[in-house]
Amino acid sequence: MDKRPCNSHEPEVRKGPWTMEEDLILINYIANHGEGVWNSLARSAGLKRTGKSCRLRWLNYLRPDVRRGNITADEHLLIIELHAKWGNRWSKIAKHLPGRTDNEIKNYWRTRIQKHIKQSENFTTLPLNNMDQSTFTNQALSGCVPADYAISQSYTPNPATSSFQGSMQNFQGSNFPTQSNDHNIWSMDDFWSMQLLHGD
DNA sequence: AAACGGCCCAACCGCTTTCGG
DNA sequence: GCCGAAAGCGGTTGGGCCGTT
16 A cells, blocks of 8 residues: 655655545645645645545545435436437536536446446347447447336435535535445545534 | 455546646 | 646556355
């Protein structure tokens, strides 16, 4: 996990999973100084991480407006639609799914949707080379939707979603879906509650 | 109960784009 | 217009978790 510097002049750079302490340092620093200029932020905050790593951690996990938990049926369909339109432009797609990160959408696509596409490929005899990418995607996805869409039959749209605009107050008070987060030792609710308690 | 394999996701890597001097 | 640094982006991977045998 730790990368030993081969050059003694190089500052030690940590890699691998972030610890709770590092997360707290980053959150506190950004709460006080704002985000941006990540390399100097990492140094100033005293984190032994690259600016890139700090930025990624903040954007994908620590930001108060990051939505975690299951992708909803609506989001699922939107991802399919936008991917058919734009392909692997994950950040562009993510902009249309408030609170979702490009990384999350990318992972979701690869692990859930692409899997179904590959499965459906095995059942289809259509010559794919006669279709363009978006046609292929739409056709293939018609085979992937039912399995996931079954989930949506019991899906109730969350009224909080539309008002989810990064408000820490809303964030703290929300009943966050935790189904896919149970492996997390600590939650972001804890962090932001702490932030509020300390008034930072 | 242990071993195994597949799934999932956080985080890294490398390339490209943007920005400031 | 050029160059270097920073930021953004998409692809890939390591490792933990969980279900199955």
